């Protein structure tokens with residue numbers, strides 16, 4: 001039998017596998033990892049690339065990305081988003097059901113999104129569906145069509161065509177989702193009634209006060225209560241609040257099927273140091289005080305927070321109101337696709353985060369969340385040969401103009417980070433090599449196997 005593709009090995013003194021970190025050779029055959037062996041056991045006829053002390057980890061899985069194509073491709077698109085991903089060692093993206101148009105709330109709209117991505121993706125891409133009032137009847141076919149789970153908002157999503165759900169809708173949807181064995185992702189902010197009604201212009205302090213921590217804890221309390229009642233798997237996206245984390249930890253101790261992510265920006269920035277009139281820092285929930293960042297870091301290190309995803313949610317400069325600094329009018333969303341590895345590492349190394357924890361947070365746990373762990377997220381025989389080679393000691397300064405996503409607007413511009421991606425392999429093929437993309441877009445569309 002002829003081999004399915006090239007056979008070669010990557011060698012390093014620091015290969016991150018489920019068993020730990022150490023000197024290994026990753027033997028690649030075609031698209032997959034054939035074996036992981038001590039370097040001296042490598043067959044002598046194999047082409048081997050020795051990366052010395054550079055770290056070899058599984059390709060990152062970014063499970064929270066807004067690609068916005070079709071319909072709002074001027075905000076971000078498959079080509080630019082997946083280029084940025086590849087440059088950051090990210091080999092799998094899972095796209096959110098908004099802000100594309102149509103939003104991904106029906107099998108037909110999922111198909112439109114899949115068609116729009118054809119031939120444009122540099123990395124593999126999966127899709128979340130959406131839960132909105134009125135699409136309960138579509139959920140089964142949407143899950144059957146291959147979404148990795150469904151997402152709902154408990155507050156205004158910012159898009160009229162993706163309205164929020166209330167407890168009544170959740171009570172109808174969660175038994176369906178539980179029966180289908182899929183996951184409900186929740187944007188957990190539940191506005192007070194009446195809302196604080198603050199007038200926000202350019203003051204960051206006012207913006208922060210307009211979306212208080214209580215919104216998060218109220219929303220988390222609600223979904224945990226329903227999770228307990230319906231035993232529907234729940235994932236809380238972009239946690240920003242320390243008290244919210246305490247609620248989730250308690251629920252986990254009670255055995256509820258709940259997971260939680262936070263984002264690089266909540267781990268890196270603190271409200272005390274955010275300038276006024278700079279909407280690059282606007283996101284929801286807002287960037288909170290250092291106290292919350294410290295609690296989130298504790299949660300990460302202790303394993304209470306399952307994963308980190310970027311929530312890359314960009315838009316055009318004018319929609320971001322960079323000219324007048326209007327925080328009320330500006331689109332909320334922080335662009336950081338492809339930067340998660342150095343951002344989390346820069347702060348994490350100061351807190352003794354190790355490579356195994358880092359890899360779990362950025363690869364294996366998000367793969368598991370999206371039902372892709374049968375192929376993605378770990379270096380082990382039989383898995384896709386998705387690999388990132390990176391230098392954990394290299395310092396560099398972010399220059400937004402050199403980033404590969406569509407609009408070069410990010411609050412990380414000018415930040416000094418530690419950790420630099422050297423090479424990215426997608427299913428055994430080199431797709432990124434220090435500063436440049438290699439070859440053609442060869443990303444696959446993914447559907448979940450099952451939640452492991």
Ligand SMILES: [Zn+2]
Pocket residue numbers: 064066096311313
């Ligand atoms: Zn998001």
